[in-house]
Amino acid sequence: MVDLSVDIGNLQLKNPVMTASGTFGYGEEYRDFVDISALGGIIVKGTTGSHREGNPYPRMAETPMGMLNAVGLQNKGVDVFLSETWPRIRTFRTNVLVNVSGSTVEEYVEIASKIAEVKDIPGIELNISCPNVKEGGMTFGTSCPSAIAVTRAVREVFPRHLMVKLSPNVTDIVEIAKGVEGAGADSVSLINTLLGMAIDAETWRPLLSTVTGGLSGPCIKPVALRMVWQVASAVKIPVVGLGGISSATDAVEFLLAGASAVQVGTANFVDPSVSGRIVDGLAGYMQRHNIEKITDIIGGLDVS
Amino acid sequence: MVDLSVDIGNLQLKNPVMTASGTFGYGEEYRDFVDISALGGIIVKGTTGSHREGNPYPRMAETPMGMLNAVGLQNKGVDVFLSETWPRIRTFRTNVLVNVSGSTVEEYVEIASKIAEVKDIPGIELNISCPNVKEGGMTFGTSCPSAIAVTRAVREVFPRHLMVKLSPNVTDIVEIAKGVEGAGADSVSLINTLLGMAIDAETWRPLLSTVTGGLSGPCIKPVALRMVWQVASAVKIPVVGLGGISSATDAVEFLLAGASAVQVGTANFVDPSVSGRIVDGLAGYMQRHNIEKITDIIGGLDVS
Amino acid sequence: MSKKYITDFVILENRRHTHEFVILTLQHPEMLPQMFPGQFAEVRVDGSPQTYLRRPLSIHDVDYKNNTIKLLIQEVGPGTRRLASMKSGEKLNLVYPLGTYYSLPDKKRVLLVGGGCGVAPLLFLGRYLKENGIDPRFLVGARSENDLVELDAYRELGDVYITTEDGSRGTRGFVIHHPVMKTFEPDFDWLYTCGPEPMMRVLAKYSRERNITCEVSLENKMACGIGACLCCVTPTIEGNKCTCTDGPVFNANYLKW
Amino acid sequence: MSKKYITDFVILENRRHTHEFVILTLQHPEMLPQMFPGQFAEVRVDGSPQTYLRRPLSIHDVDYKNNTIKLLIQEVGPGTRRLASMKSGEKLNLVYPLGTYYSLPDKKRVLLVGGGCGVAPLLFLGRYLKENGIDPRFLVGARSENDLVELDAYRELGDVYITTEDGSRGTRGFVIHHPVMKTFEPDFDWLYTCGPEPMMRVLAKYSRERNITCEVSLENKMACGIGACLCCVTPTIEGNKCTCTDGPVFNANYLKW
Numbered sequence A, B: 001m002v003d004l005s006v007d008i009g010n011l012q013l014k015n016p017v018m019t020a021s022g023t024f025g026y027g028e029e030y031r032d033f034v035d036i037s038a039l040g041g042i043i044v045k046g047t048t049g050s051h052r053e054g055n056p057y058p059r060m061a062e063t064p065m066g067m068l069n070a071v072g073l074q075n076k077g078v079d080v081f082l083s084e085t086w087p088r089i090r091t092f093r094t095n096v097l098v099n100v101s102g103s104t105v106e107e108y109v110e111i112a113s114k115i116a117e118v119k120d121i122p123g124i125e126l127n128i129s130c131p132n133v134k135e136g137g138m139t140f141g142t143s144c145p146s147a148i149a150v151t152r153a154v155r156e157v158f159p160r161h162l163m164v165k166l167s168p169n170v171t172d173i174v175e176i177a178k179g180v181e182g183a184g185a186d187s188v189s190l191i192n193t194l195l196g197m198a199i200d201a202e203t204w205r206p207l208l209s210t211v212t213g214g215l216s217g218p219c220i221k222p223v224a225l226r227m228v229w230q231v232a233s234a235v236k237i238p239v240v241g242l243g244g245i246s247s248a249t250d251a252v253e254f255l256l257a258g259a260s261a262v263q264v265g266t267a268n269f270v271d272p273s274v275s276g277r278i279v280d281g282l283a284g285y286m287q288r289h290n291i292e293k294i295t296d297i298i299g300g301l302d303v304s
Numbered sequence C, D: 001m002s003k004k005y006i007t008d009f010v011i012l013e014n015r016r017h018t019h020e021f022v023i024l025t026l027q028h029p030e031m032l033p034q035m036f037p038g039q040f041a042e043v044r045v046d047g048s049p050q051t052y053l054r055r056p057l058s059i060h061d062v063d064y065k066n067n068t069i070k071l072l073i074q075e076v077g078p079g080t081r082r083l084a085s086m087k088s089g090e091k092l093n094l095v096y097p098l099g100t101y102y103s104l105p106d107k108k109r110v111l112l113v114g115g116g117c118g119v120a121p122l123l124f125l126g127r128y129l130k131e132n133g134i135d136p137r138f139l140v141g142a143r144s145e146n147d148l149v150e151l152d153a154y155r156e157l158g159d160v161y162i163t164t165e166d167g168s169r170g171t172r173g174f175v176i177h178h179p180v181m182k183t184f185e186p187d188f189d190w191l192y193t194c195g196p197e198p199m200m201r202v203l204a205k206y207s208r209e210r211n212i213t214c215e216v217s218l219e220n221k222m223a224c225g226i227g228a229c230l231c232c233v234t235p236t237i238e239g240n241k242c243t244c245t246d247g248p249v250f251n252a253n254y255l256k257w
């Protein structure tokens, strides 16, 4: 039997496979396809201070081996999440983290404080990198001082696991990772979507109602892998890698680059059972390579 | 007959289709596949102050709908280019621009001065965005002050068309585009490659000798299109768009986003005749849509 | 909501009906789950670099005895072209059955109106109505007679009215121009429709004015098909709702039309 | 350099030889240009999102009379697997003929040594030598007898020696362990080889020590195949050279081995 368990700071994961925010709903949508308790964790949808309708349709455009989205954080707000959704999903036998998205530092703090009161939520993922909302969102994640400010403020009110999700739309992601590490993050996850755009050459109109949107899927994997490697080489806190992961081999690549865990995003749309199959695939990979503990893979990349 | 001609500042192009530096050799490699005189222009390989051997093999890795390269500016240096290569290719009946790459401001200036003396070279493309060399290269393109400094210095010694090629690996490409516009650039071209990485999960080794490399091909098109749109909306000088263009439809998208011309890069590897077919495809598109002048497409995107 | 499956089917038959319509018959080795008319499948298109995401396609017909379903495919882009070129014996991966379905009417007089590939769910719907003691009538709109698909199958279930834009068959014009529509008090009190949005909007307005129940099926762009990505939303009187789980079939009055 | 073409061929035949080797016979409607042994084609693999770039494959055999060429394909990844699954009648787009070729020897006694898919160019080379009055002999290395491909075709041209790693056929071991190699003064003075790099390095050293001419064919990763991208370089005594235009066939002494 291989040992797939990993720790991300104070979070214990039975295996390093989580699902990415906004791509796995609240987990319930995938019940028919995946045994949720077999996953290392799931990260639920971006949750804001109050109800948001999100952006107008169309919100999606397909691109070569990927997609653009402009959902814009449609959700019912933290209060409804805690009173209606959480009671339904708290029984999932895995780590359920809440993705927290705000427009102001105050909003982030307000959401985090409310979640802090619900003791059985093991942690939050601070989304300072959403490209799909007009105010806040990505701007927090693309400026080092504001990334630090929002992390520090949330750290003060949130005692459990604080994962900060970084934006790839920056010149120097290492600087920001180090900044949020210094500000008290327990881990960083990366990458969120790349800012992109698609145009219909027949109608001369953008394919998204918001003109630009977030690019995800296999097409961004090389950029994600590079950033994970750069960040993992520079910070001491655990790194959670994501961006285009669709197979156990992809997951191994991120672990080799230094990620302690991974998240599966857009691939869930293409194959709703993929996250479970990646867990099985990792076990198979370890057996084939005679590796007993998955932690022996982490950071194993040989660049000599 | 449709009118495909466009002007990029003082450069007159018979059509907006150029080929991208490093993907079309010196044009000669494509003689059997494309009528070079049917193109709007070609941009030859990155030329440095002296001979460079480039990076060790392996320099290439395939990725989902794209590739990583780490060529590292292998070339014989500007003197050999001017004495041996230029005499062979100067008779191409199209605009041949030289892509200029340096490690220091002095090297950029030295190369540009030497090219300035060869009066029939209509212009240069200043490559301040190559991710594949240790010193210089991309660092010029990812910091606004140094992008301005190198552009200003080269502007002083180079009187003909000065196109500056921007790096996409930045938080704010608009800022840099405006900076080089202010420093005297006649046009900007974008994007160069995104910094990426690939790993062999079996050998635990990177697939490139340099670990990281430049990502190109259809996978980056959404990012390129977004940046072209952002920059074209912000600067007054012409914008040359590139990144993943493989068809006339792709080219139309970049023109709609505001590019006055486009460059075809990695697609030349997949189909060495593609650049010529894109010219034909543009003419066909215009006929189908009853557009007489291609300039009527430029910036035509309707974001209302 | 009914249980969803991800599973491979084998293509039994690929039959081309017109220059752009093909019907695939798919067989499953095991018993099929119950499906309802209006539901759809998210179909994986292998072997095409331009189709990373699945393609939503209505369940066109079901044969529980032989474990087969049919998909009616209109070739409009790389995904549908690839599907239309598949050969019998090849495998196709489906996530299904997805979405809401047309309801059984509480009135007896119904009309099923389809345009373009929007006729796809109406065959299954007609059969279902018939089985429940309701006689379906069909109104099919097409560009020209060459775009009409499989009318005999519909005729087995009920009357079929036709409009074509070029007048090559049936009434010239759009579905709304057909005589059956040309009255303020038509001889039906329930309208089911699927097709181009402009057509459905016209029918929704028509029905609202006459107090007829109108159920429409939307074809919004989808990424996941299971309510997870929130890409496929449509504005409703209760805010943005997912077309893939709250739809694709909606009561027209529920939509902000 | 000879003129290069980009053109569609039609697959005449797909013949599986072993569990991982397939030979495709391709036909062109027009006359073929002259090709030389060691040259290769860049083959477009359609319908696979994992194969954006073309795949370089040696020209395995040419029949100018019937306008056909053959490709020997070893299934190692998505591209070669897709190619190996193609059916007769399907089209394949080639950029060809590319690269340098094996030279005619100025001596009469030659040995052609292939390992794995490295046997691919040697059939065409053997035929070419024969036509030029030189009797080729072949030494083929494989993992086991099940990995040996098409030996009869080679036998028509000359003697065929075999080594297998598991000893299931011929000499047990690698090509270098075959008796024909086991002497300081072998009965050949020209060695052509294609196969895994470690094998070719051993043969290069062997030849250098004995003053035998050794021509090797490299299989570096390629993006363009025509000298434009500079991705496929190999270090030579004159600096980095492109494997696709200065190679794939090199005199071993020219390489930094």
Ligand SMILES: Cc1cc2nc3c(=O)[nH]c(=O)nc-3n(C[C@H](O)[C@H](O)[C@H](O)COP(=O)(O)OP(=O)(O)OC[C@H]3O[C@@H](n4cnc5c(N)ncnc54)[C@H](O)[C@@H]3O)c2cc1C
Binding pocket: C040, C051, C054, C055, C056, C057, C058, C059, C071, C072, C073, C074, C075, C076, C077, C078, C079, C080, C081, C117, C120, C121, C218, C219, C220, C221, C222, C223, C248
């Ligand atoms: C619930 C539902 C049921 C459908 N049932 C059928 C059916 O039974 N038969 C049928 O032929 N078609 C049906 N469609 C439409 C079908 O999904 C699209 O035609 C198909 O996805 C286009 O893919 P493509 O690659 O061929 O073309 P693309 O090049 O992707 O697109 C061509 C056109 O189709 C639209 N389109 C692209 N992707 C989607 C998507 N994921 N969802 C919706 N529209 C899209 C594009 O906007 C474009 O106008 C249905 C759509 C939905 C949402």
Ligand SMILES: Cc1cc2nc3c(=O)[nH]c(=O)nc-3n(C[C@H](O)[C@H](O)[C@H](O)COP(=O)(O)OP(=O)(O)OC[C@H]3O[C@@H](n4cnc5c(N)ncnc54)[C@H](O)[C@@H]3O)c2cc1C
Binding pocket: D040, D051, D054, D055, D056, D057, D058, D059, D071, D072, D073, D074, D075, D076, D077, D078, D079, D080, D081, D117, D120, D121, D218, D219, D220, D221, D222, D223, D248
């Ligand atoms: C000049 C030349 C001639 C060749 N002739 C033949 C031949 O006649 N028959 C044959 O079966 N194979 C031949 N090869 C090797 C063949 O090109 C690769 O096996 C093929 O590209 C692998 O593609 P894939 O998608 O199946 O596997 P991938 O998953 O791409 O790779 C599988 C393995 O092949 C290697 N590889 C991948 N892409 C390339 C590439 N573009 N060039 C070289 N190696 C690559 C990878 O490093 C990996 O080890 C030749 C290669 C060269 C350079």
Ligand SMILES: Cc1cc2nc3c(=O)[nH]c(=O)nc-3n(C[C@H](O)[C@H](O)[C@H](O)COP(=O)(O)O)c2cc1C
Binding pocket: A020, A021, A022, A023, A045, A046, A047, A069, A071, A073, A099, A127, A130, A165, A191, A192, A193, A215, A216, A217, A218, A220, A242, A243, A244, A245, A263, A264, A265, A266, A267, C229, C230, C231
């Ligand atoms: C439809 C969609 C919605 C998303 N919503 C969120 C979100 O609410 N919060 C967040 O932090 N990331 C969100 N993301 C980003 C993903 O979590 C992930 O960072 C990104 O998609 C890259 O990973 P992938 O390529 O595996 O999808 C969303 C992505 C998609 C495609």
Ligand SMILES: Cc1cc2nc3c(=O)[nH]c(=O)nc-3n(C[C@H](O)[C@H](O)[C@H](O)COP(=O)(O)O)c2cc1C
Binding pocket: B020, B021, B022, B023, B045, B046, B047, B069, B071, B073, B099, B127, B130, B165, B191, B192, B193, B215, B216, B217, B218, B220, B242, B243, B244, B245, B263, B264, B265, B266, B267, D229, D230, D231
């Ligand atoms: C193999 C290779 C070599 C390149 N060399 C250069 C170069 O020397 N100078 C330069 O400015 N850009 C170079 N580029 C970048 C391209 O010109 C282009 O900016 C990039 O590939 C994006 O366009 P594409 O997706 O159409 O290829 C190179 C790209 C590739 C793939």
Ligand code: FES
Binding pocket: C221, C222, C223, C224, C225, C226, C227, C228, C229, C230, C231, C232, C233, C242, C243, C244, C245
């Ligand atoms: S398609 Fe994803 S929510 Fe409807």
Ligand code: FES
Binding pocket: D221, D222, D223, D224, D225, D226, D227, D228, D229, D230, D231, D232, D233, D242, D243, D244, D245
């Ligand atoms: S493969 Fe491009 S130069 Fe050889």
